[in-house]
Amino acid sequence: xxxxxxxxxxxxxxxxxxxxxxxxxxxxxxxxxxxxxxxxxxxxxxxxxxxxxxxxxxxxxxxxxxxxxxxxxxxxxxxxxxxxxxxxxxxxxxxxxxxxxxxxxxxxxxxxxxxxxxxxxxxxxxxxxxxxxxxxxxxxxxxxxxxxxxxxxxxxxxxxxxxxxxxxxxxxxxxxxxxxxxxxxxxxxxxxxxxxxxxxxxxxxxxxxxxxxxxxxxxxxxxxxxxxxxxxxxxxxxxxxxxxxxxxxxxxxxxxxxxxxxxxxxxxxxxxxxxxxxxxxxxxxxxxxxxxxxxxxxxxxxxxxxxxxxxxxxxxxxxxxxxxxxxxxxxxxxxxxxxxxxxxxxxxxxxxxxxxxxxxxxxxxxxxxxxxxxxxxxxxxxxxxxxxx
Numbered sequence: 111x112x113x114x115x116x117x118x119x120x121x122x123x124x125x126x127x128x129x130x131x132x133x134x135x136x137x138x139x140x141x142x143x144x145x146x147x148x149x150x151x152x153x154x155x156x157x158x159x160x161x162x163x164x165x166x167x168x169x170x171x172x173x174x175x176x177x178x179x180x181x182x183x184x185x186x187x188x189x190x191x192x193x194x195x196x197x198x199x200x201x202x203x204x205x206x207x208x209x210x211x212x213x214x215x216x217x218x219x220x221x222x223x224x225x226x227x228x229x230x231x232x233x234x235x236x237x238x239x240x241x242x243x244x245x246x247x248x249x250x251x252x253x254x255x256x257x258x259x260x261x262x263x264x265x266x267x268x269x270x271x272x273x274x275x276x277x278x279x280x281x282x283x284x285x286x287x288x289x290x291x292x293x294x295x296x297x298x299x300x301x302x303x304x305x306x307x308x309x310x311x312x313x314x315x316x317x318x319x320x321x322x323x324x325x326x327x328x329x330x331x332x333x334x335x336x337x338x339x340x341x342x343x344x345x346x347x348x349x350x351x352x353x354x355x356x357x358x359x360x361x362x363x364x365x366x367x368x369x370x371x372x373x374x375x376x377x378x379x380x381x382x383x384x385x386x387x388x389x390x391x392x393x394x395x396x397x398x399x400x401x402x403x404x405x406x407x408x409x410x411x412x413x414x415x416x417x418x419x420x421x422x423x424x425x426x427x428x429x430x431x432x433x434x435x436x437x438x439x440x441x442x443x444x445x446x447x448x449x450x451x452x453x454x455x456x457x458x459x460x461x462x463x464x465x466x467x468x469x470x471x472x473x474x475x476x477x478x479x480x481x482x483x484x485x486x487x488x489x490x491x492x493x494x495x496x497x498x499x
Contacts, residue, residue: 192251196481257480305332307479416451434469
């Protein structure tokens with residue numbers, strides 16, 4: 111990401127980014143409409159749109175309706191100008207998608223993770239990413255970058271500081287992948303990536319205050335405040351799976367006791383010997399077939415999810431809570447008990463107008479959100495920073 115001072119070049123880059131984003135959101139749209147929507151004068155819009163067309167990011171698709179005089183040429187964002195790879199590292203599997211610049215999936219793949227050491231997983235990730243890259247159609251920009259969502263805390267340099275469910279600490283994953291692949295790589299917590307996926311392309315579109323709950327092998331949350339991802343003072347916000355919901359509860363690998371994810375994620379299976387399976391897809395199949403123990407487990411997970419969500423809603427007062435991750439596929443059995451708990455326990459003013467939804471992108475939210483991070487770095491590479499006096 112380029113960091114430049116407040117000169118004319120910066121103004122031009124910011125205006126170009128605003129115009130491109132407006133065309134992406136409102137296409138098909140005329141230059142005059144872009145001028146109205148952005149508040150930029152028509153000459154500026156016309157010049158910068160011409161540059162965007164020359165650079166293959168915007169295309170004209172012919173005339174629209176006239177409001178008197180010459181018919182305006184309508185503009186489209188060219189989503190096929192390049193492609194991105196989005197990868198999600200889970201505890202038991204690695205999944206990846208190839209998307210265009212508008213988040214549309216062209217290919218996807220998944221593979222189980224047999225060995226959890228850093229070298230084995232990194233090698234697997236590189237192989238899978240290269241396979242995705244090979245499937246990209248020809249385009250002006252080719253593969254513009256790779257985004258990765260991981261189940262742990264990540265710093266600004268793409269180093270995984272701590273991923274308790276993988277047993278990883280201080281892994282410079284971004285550096286390793288960029289060296290091997292020769293492309294820009296963005297690394298983020300998987301719940302943050304999932305929140306971005308739902309905000310940009312899924313159930314969170316047009317929502318300004320959003321909590322995304324990723325429930326699978328653990329639990330994480332992505333927090334959107336006023337349309338922007340909230341990461342906290344040092345970038346580690348959202349480790350809600352490790353908030354304690356039982357002060358004297360089960361011991362967790364993080365060093366705490368009674369962590370939410372021990373009761374409301376796939377980790378809870380470890381404490382239920384009577385379950386017909388320890389894998390969510392198989393448990394869903396058993397529940398679908400009416401197996402009482404599988405149904406009971408999902409209902410209990412729903413209750414515990416509701417308890418944690420109540421705490422977060424009372425703390426953040428969001429417009430919307432979106433539940434994603436592998437467990438969102440068990441919605442049919444989770445949802446009733448989850449909603450009952452939230453309705454009963456949440457403070458009434460927080461509950462008013464707040465909606466609970468399940469991820470529109472399903473278990474793909476994180477991969478698509480990770481791809482979006484790479485796309486946004488490519489399309490808007492400017493960070494505006496004010497000097498500190």
